[in-house]
Amino acid sequence: MAYDHYVAICKPLLYTVIISQRVCYMLEVVPFLYSTFVSLLVTIKIFTLSFCGYNVISHFYCDGLPLLSLLCSNTHEIEVIFMVLTYSNLIFSFLVIIVSYLIILKLILRMKSAKGRCKAFSTCRSHLMVVMVFYGTLFFMYVQPKSSHSFDTDKMTSIFYTLVIPMLNPLIYSLRNKDMYMKKIMEKIIKHN
Template structure:
């Protein structure tokens, strides 16, 4: 990084979601509500799956870590975005921009593979129920979440360092509401071919490999379900997978649209809408999907609420 870079680019300007003054207050209120629901919902899932003895199973272990990743990347983006609605100039320091990008990538990549681990868990539960406890041991579960965290750290930190070691031009306006790698690349004066190729390869590998695990798992699940003689058994198996499958479709669909479309088709405005969806809306929706569709979570919430009421009374 050159001397010019260090003196001129000590901060970036985030354009935010809109530059219309009359929309700042309504958007602030809307996204504050979305973010607060996301925080309460994901913290609730984390606390319930940790405290309630009936939720000490592999499925809820993975759900807890899914909530951690949801909370992680939404918090990497949300608070700064909300602050920018109420301040005069939407600036972000050079260092904080790098930190935001690194944490965002860490949690978003982790979520991809935790969703894959959840699909494998459902495959074992439905296709090999007699050996489920032995296969999905506590040690196996920890390995299946430790690997995504470790791998995502190995990816997010070097990519962030690589981007911020390249030379930025004097123009320091990021046409987005957070420091996203696609938008940062547009500000680079250096040859971006190498880093663009690295990001494309890593994005394709992460999406394809994790999605392949999900698709194979669900293909085997559907084959097993179709072979069931009992209609009740088929319905129970489908309902077991329904919440996870809904999250998979929404999350992967948005990321594929965002990162895998040709560069010539990219529109910054379209990318903003997609980014809002997967950085703020999906983390809010995920705990709602599991809490509204899952009887175990509802019952755990009811038991916890009763305990709190008894303590207070």
């Protein structure tokens, strides 16, 4: 979406040429294949090691970090793989989004029309809100020292980014819709009563 917004705002006349059907497929297929590869790599690596002792995961879904606590084997190699993949995925994807929005912000600030600035900013506002909340929880969950990891805190954080944020997405993205403003909603409720 960050790339789509970048093209829509910075190169609006070339939008249909740049965001072609082929580019849309590539933007879908490449992350899908990459995430499948990373998930399989970590899963296969974890399940080639031996588990021992208590076999109940203190989590509400099967994530890599809680599984590591159940391993008897030396987990150093899988921890390094997990850390490198996590940090590179988070930082690379976050940087792509930030760079695209910095370019957009630079263009918006150069616009002479206040109405044009407002319209361009409203195009990005909802996506930026979702990005900040989502990446904030991911950085909180995965980019912290091992000594400060608490599985109870991790459970709450993972509930937030797997359940709460997706539930908020329709509400956040509909903020651009003029019918979603609270004043309009209240007027409609009052008129119907």
